[in-house]
Amino acid sequence: MTDGPATSPAPAVEPGVPPAESPSVLVTVASVALGPPLKFLAAFGEHMMLLGRALAWIVRPPFRPKLFVEQMEFVGVGSLPIVTLVGFFTGAVSALQTVSALKLFQQERWVGFTVGVSLAQELAPVFTALMITARAGSGMATELGSMRITEQIDSLTTFAVNPIQYLVTPRIVATILVMPLMTMVFNVIGLCGGYVVAIVMSHVDFGQASELYRYWTDPKDYYMGLIKSAVFGLALALTACYQGFNVRGGAKEVGRATTRAVVYGSVSVLVLDYFLIEILSLIWPFGGG
Amino acid sequence: MTDAAPPKSERWQIQVRALHKSFGAQHVLRGIELDIERGKTNIIIGGSGQGKSVLMKHLMGLLQPDTGHIYVDGEDIVGLDDVAIGTVRRKFGMVFQYAALFDSMNVVENVAFPLTERYRLPRAEIMSRVRDLLQRLGLPGVEAKFPAELSGGMRKRVALARALIDRPKILLYDEPTTGLDPIATKNVDEMIRRTADDFGVTSVVISHDMASTFRIGDRIAMLYEGAIVASGTPQELLAAPHPALREFVETSGAVRFDAKGRIL
Ligand SMILES: Nc1ncnc2c1ncn2[C@@H]1O[C@H](COP(=O)(O)OP(=O)(O)OP(=O)(O)O)[C@@H](O)[C@H]1O
Ligand SMILES: [Mg+2]
Numbered sequence: 402m403t404d405g406p407a408t409s410p411a412p413a414v415e416p417g418v419p420p421a422e423s424p425s426v427l428v429t430v431a432s433v434a435l436g437p438p439l440k441f442l443a444a445f446g447e448h449m450m451l452l453g454r455a456l457a458w459i460v461r462p463p464f465r466p467k468l469f470v471e472q473m474e475f476v477g478v479g480s481l482p483i484v485t486l487v488g489f490f491t492g493a494v495s496a497l498q499t500v501s502a503l504k505l506f507q508q509e510r511w512v513g514f515t516v517g518v519s520l521a522q523e524l525a526p527v528f529t530a531l532m533i534t535a536r537a538g539s540g541m542a543t544e545l546g547s548m549r550i551t552e553q554i555d556s557l558t559t560f561a562v563n564p565i566q567y568l569v570t571p572r573i574v575a576t577i578l579v580m581p582l583m584t585m586v587f588n589v590i591g592l593c594g595g596y597v598v599a600i601v602m603s604h605v606d607f608g609q610a611s612e613l614y615r616y617w618t619d620p621k622d623y624y625m626g627l628i629k630s631a632v633f634g635l636a637l638a639l640t641a642c643y644q645g646f647n648v649r650g651g652a653k654e655v656g657r658a659t660t661r662a663v664v665y666g667s668v669s670v671l672v673l674d675y676f677l678i679e680i681l682s683l684i685w686p687f688g689g690g
Numbered sequence: 691m692t693d694a695a696p697p698k699s700e701r702w703q704i705q706v707r708a709l710h711k712s713f714g715a716q717h718v719l720r721g722i723e724l725d726i727e728r729g730k731t732n733i734i735i736g737g738s739g740q741g742k743s744v745l746m747k748h749l750m751g752l753l754q755p756d757t758g759h760i761y762v763d764g765e766d767i768v769g770l771d772d773v774a775i776g777t778v779r780r781k782f783g784m785v786f787q788y789a790a791l792f793d794s795m796n797v798v799e800n801v802a803f804p805l806t807e808r809y810r811l812p813r814a815e816i817m818s819r820v821r822d823l824l825q826r827l828g829l830p831g832v833e834a835k836f837p838a839e840l841s842g843g844m845r846k847r848v849a850l851a852r853a854l855i856d857r858p859k860i861l862l863y864d865e866p867t868t869g870l871d872p873i874a875t876k877n878v879d880e881m882i883r884r885t886a887d888d889f890g891v892t893s894v895v896i897s898h899d900m901a902s903t904f905r906i907g908d909r910i911a912m913l914y915e916g917a918i919v920a921s922g923t924p925q926e927l928l929a930a931p932h933p934a935l936r937e938f939v940e941t942s943g944a945v946r947f948d949a950k951g952r953i954l
Pocket of ligand 2: 742743744787864865
């Protein structure tokens with residue numbers, strides 16, 4: 402290949418730069434600059450691998466419906482009180498602000514529509530996801546993490562049970578299924594909160610408000626929210642399972658994994674929210690009615 | 691080392707050959723050669739962090755070695771696929787260092803787990819087998835309790851019940867007595883001994899505890915710096931102790947040696 406005698410390969414450096422130092426400088430700079438993105442990519446890849454395995458196990462026997470039901474109960478029924486509470490006050494606060502703004506134009510009767518749509522598209526799916534991340538996501542990370550450090554996950558393997566199929570698949574699938582349901586609950590309770598503030602306390606005319614809400618709200622507002630919530634469910638459960646499953650070390654590591662599950666889970670919900678809006682707006686363009 | 695499989699042996703149930711395992715830069719197992727004798731209580735001793743648990747996890751395929759072979763009843767289990775390794779694992783029961791009972795299940799569900807996962811048996815039969823075994827291990831009346839409600843010694847026994855329920859040929863115990871008081875230690879030792887005699891299983895026990903090692907061991911192997919540096923019957927080992935073994939045994943105070951290395 403080279404025309405000269407085959408000695409050591411020529412270092413790929415610019416002329417005038419001392420060859421002994423430049424590679425290490427380049428490597429240092431590159432590793433400092435590229436370290437975080439590469440780490441992120443590696444972690445992302447690992448999440449995707451875990452997801453792929455978890456999904457592949459759905460269709461392979463043995464099937465254990467009981468585990469799915471248990472997880473749906475944990476994620477859904479267990480989160481119901483907090484979702485109800487947060488839903489009520491979110492609707493109430495949203496109505497309060499909307500009413501006070503609309504009052505300037507004597508247009509308070511629009512409150513039902515405004516609150517309803519912002520709940521349906523944004524508030525309900527995002528807040529529900531954040532609540533479930535804090536409650537169920539942290540619970541999953543703690544449970545799987547402590548199962549890991551006390552060798553319960555290894556012991557599953559000794560009984561020829563695949564731990565991903567047994568532990569991760571039910572959690573991810575259950576969260577994907579339950580999230581839209583919880584989001585609907587949030588919507589309904591949120592409207593109740595709005596009703597109390599707008600109709601009961603601020604004396605907005607209920608007939609007019611509900612008429613406008615019914616006329617202007619579109620099913621797509623709800624579909625968007627529900628699709629988003631299912632994706633959020635996938636993201637938060639995957640993050641939590643990944644963190645818990647990969648704990649190494651002792652109890653302190655379990656605590657840190659739990660914190661990471663909540664922080665990364667919440668961040669990924671908010672980041673995904675943006676991208677999902679962009680993607681869904683291709684299907685249902687803004688202002689399309 | 692040689693790649694030829696050792697002949698299937700009546701005497702040796704498990705044969706480990708030239709086993710190497712690294713985690714990243716850390717070379718934990720450096721050419722393990724180990725024979726586990728059928729129907730006997732085989733004890734592996736060694737200091738903390740020497741790789742005893744790692745070695746044990748290799749024996750039933752929970753970890754894959756970098757190189758080397760593990761023959762179980764003459765069959766090399768390294769590199770088997772999921773299904774094949776699943777079959778091999780049915781020969782084993784393992785009692786983990788911290789019992790590793792499932793927190794979310796009560797005692798009965800824990801002990802029945804291998805049966806409910808592996809077979810479709812009528813509930814009544816499972817229950818009678820579980821009750822029977824708990825009775826034999828001196829654990830009546832704990833059936834509805836959860837692991838968190840049991841003492842350390844009881845948890846070890848429930849873990850043993852879970853390991854025994856599917857009638858394994860080989861039982862692995864990872865530090866069964868660590869963290870137990872002397873009386874509980876003695877009870878667990880007796881339990882291991884009795885299990886070996888009553889159920890006719892081959893036992894592999896990891897231990898720090900020199901006193902119990904010499905009390906219950908038929909064969910002893912010492913793991914030191916990633917290799918088995920000494921192995922044989924207790925008498926053989928004490929007759930010509932390896933320096934590392936000697937130090938280990940002496941510091942524990944279980945056996946003392948004179949200046950020429952003879953037992954006092
Ligand atoms: N899954 C793993 N990943 C990375 N390193 C590991 C893993 N398992 C074990 N190690 C390392 O291998 C070494 C041996 O660990 P091992 O648990 O086998 O020690 P041990 O002899 O059982 O010690 P102890 O008596 O304290 O239980 C340790 O340094 C440990 O950090
Ligand atoms: Mg250990």
